[in-house]
Amino acid sequence: MPITHSTHVTYPRGEVTGRSTVVATVPVEDRHGTIVAETPFHPLDHTWPDQPADAGTIAGLVVTDCVTGAVAEDGETVHLGDDIPVRRGTPGWHWLVVHVTAEPVAGGPGTEVELAVDAANRRALSAGHTACHLAALALNAALAGRWRKEARADGLGHPDFDQTAIVSSRILPGGSRDVYRLGKSLRRKGFVVEGLTDELPEIARRVGDRLKEWVAADAPVRVDAPGPELTARRTWHCGLPEAEVSIPCGGTHLSRTSELGAVAVTLELSADGSELTMLTTVG
Structure with a gap:
């Protein structure tokens, strides 16, 4: 399923929970990355990594990492973190939050999932x-x-x-x-x-x-x-x-x-x- 929009984030207004649709899944070394339409998770920003990624769960699975991703509007390859070949916000690219888990999220693209950030x-x-x-x-x-x-x-x-x-x-x-x-x-x-x-x-x-x-x-x-x-x-x-x-x-x-x-x-x-x-x- 092609990715047609950047991830929307709700953490700027203090949200720690949400429900959203899985847009895509990507491999992250020996783990699994899940991209949803909207998330309360704050990812690690590879360009200025001052604040660590949020901890929490997606579809009941522990989120072991949360990273920034990017994909060209006319492409299919999702680049992660330091491997992103363009500057943050470059036109013609969609910018994504990738939730990393040890096991894949059941259901795949189109599935609705619950997201919960570790509030403490x-x-x-x-x-x-x-x-x-x-x-x-x-x-x-x-x-x-x-x-x-x-x-x-x-x-x-x-x-x-x-x-x-x-x-x-x-x-x-x-x-x-x-x-x-x-x-x-x-x-x-x-x-x-x-x-x-x-x-x-x-x-x-x-x-x-x-x-x-x-x-x-x-x-x-x-x-x-x-x-x-x-x-x-x-x-x-x-x-x-x-x-x-x-x-x-x-x-x-x-x-x-x-x-x-x-x-x-x-x-x-x-x-x-x-x-x-x-x-x-x-x-």
């Missing part, structure tokens, strides 16, 4: 992702005095250290790990690295204090999507006391900052001083 795991990842964005904004504010040149600003008007220096971001259940490169490129853009080691404890304290204020503010959080397709460009919004902030984001989130309870941040410099790692923990 989803909530833990959502908490980690919301805290990650807030920690990045707080870090930008705490490092604002270290710029000697004008830099691109974040949604609160501070130089955007996070987006300028980030190398990798990984969302964890109840936290995140973000790594920043403190190399020549960042220095040329005006960031002052000298003395950072001695100032790290004070920077971490300022980040923590700001996060505490934002959690106490019970600020609303939402994800806006222009459409239901997997590749729709979704945006995270948070109504902080200073201003409403918007950040492009394809992940899942809590609905208010107060749901985080508490957020702690640890800052670590690598032995050679070339990287700064921020560990964020919720609870």
